[in-house]
Amino acid sequence: MERHVLTNTSAVLRRAWHCVAESEEVTEEPSRVWLLDEPWVVLRVDGAVRAFVDRCPHRSAPLSIGSVVDGELRCAYHGWRYDASGTCTAIPALGDDARIPGRACLVRPHAVTERFGLVFLAPDEPRCALPRADLLGDETFAVARCRSVRTHVGAAQLVDNFMDGAHFPYVHAASFGVRDATAVDSGEVVEDGWTVSSTFRAPYRNHDDPAVEEGTHPLVQPHTVRKVGRADLICELELSFELTGGSFRILYAVTPERAGTTRIHKVIARDDLHHSPGRIERVAADEDIVLGEDLRILERFDDASLDVSNRTEISTRADRLSVAWRRLLVRATADDEAARSGSGGANPGPKLS
Numbered sequence: 001m002e003r004h005v006l007t008n009t010s011a012v013l014r015r016a017w018h019c020v021a022e023s024e025e026v027t028e029e030p031s032r033v034w035l036l037d038e039p040w041v042v043l044r045v046d047g048a049v050r051a052f053v054d055r056c057p058h059r060s061a062p063l064s065i066g067s068v069v070d071g072e073l074r075c076a077y078h079g080w081r082y083d084a085s086g087t088c089t090a091i092p093a094l095g096d097d098a099r100i101p102g103r104a105c106l107v108r109p110h111a112v113t114e115r116f117g118l119v120f121l122a123p124d125e126p127r128c129a130l131p132r133a134d135l136l137g138d139e140t141f142a143v144a145r146c147r148s149v150r151t152h153v154g155a156a157q158l159v160d161n162f163m164d165g166a167h168f169p170y171v172h173a174a175s176f177g178v179r180d181a182t183a184v185d186s187g188e189v190v191e192d193g194w195t196v197s198s199t200f201r202a203p204y205r206n207h208d209d210p211a212v213e214e215g216t217h218p219l220v221q222p223h224t225v226r227k228v229g230r231a232d233l234i235c236e237l238e239l240s241f242e243l244t245g246g247s248f249r250i251l252y253a254v255t256p257e258r259a260g261t262t263r264i265h266k267v268i269a270r271d272d273l274h275h276s277p278g279r280i281e282r283v284a285a286d287e288d289i290v291l292g293e294d295l296r297i298l299e300r301f302d303d304a305s306l307d308v309s310n311r312t313e314i315s316t317r318a319d320r321l322s323v324a325w326r327r328l329l330v331r332a333t334a335d336d337e338a339a340r341s342g343s344g345g346a347n348p349g350p351k352l353s
């Protein structure tokens, strides 16, 4: 089997949605974001987010240093203007009767959109749709966004870590982990198209259950965990607490910005905090601590890449969800290769004569 290694610049990640900004970071002032080591300019026109490769087709100036004039993006270098679809509408140096070359248009992503208070961009047609808006529940859920964090840990390593259930008693012993609960009850892994998921039971220290303080519920409670991995860098998680009936949901979106830079976004939602308004912000802060616990380990790794073909590491039954996720990415890579060779686009290899 061939070795497949994922890095923050792997081409297989182009066919995926990526979170490139928090919604309020995108304004009518153009700004630059990085994705897969490529710069994009993002801006709002009439409230809607637009994104283009951050390079003017005239002399390659970054469009992110331009400005918005009458709803159009104006390059700062020679003033060429582009409408909301990226088509050039004015070349001031040619005067009013300018004939605008047909090629004078900006490179657009396959799609850009907003959900969960985040801006998502898909460079090429994504394999997986964005998680549905109701992933984070309905109006009975309190929602909060965790602090977004940048790290040199590889984006795929972070997803792999999110899929992993065996590190809780070691890495998260000071937060939600239960020190003695070392055996992983990993339920069967369900593979469905470009997703993998697993539902399993585990103990959890439920600090947010008021009945714990009242002495009617134990701190360590059973809960059911459902984790979903996709052929991208977005994960879904739902914790269901049996004693309280509460649900705690997490959207985890990891952005491979540049070869050595990854940005982490996490949005949380819970429907069991009605007793304590404002508590969701404290839970978000606790989640920041949980992420810090993971980063303390991951940032010590020597290599920020992830061998998804599993040729260099030993995996056991307890790792089956992360292995299933790795296999999904191997399959996506093969799918890309097949599409390329089918279309004759990329290097078809030597010809036999």
Ligand code: FES
Pocket: 056, 057, 058, 059, 060, 061, 075, 076, 077, 078, 079, 080
């Ligand atoms: S480089 Fe943009 S207008 Fe010349």
Ligand SMILES: [Fe+2]
Pocket: 161, 167, 171, 172, 290, 294
């Ligand atoms: Fe963790």
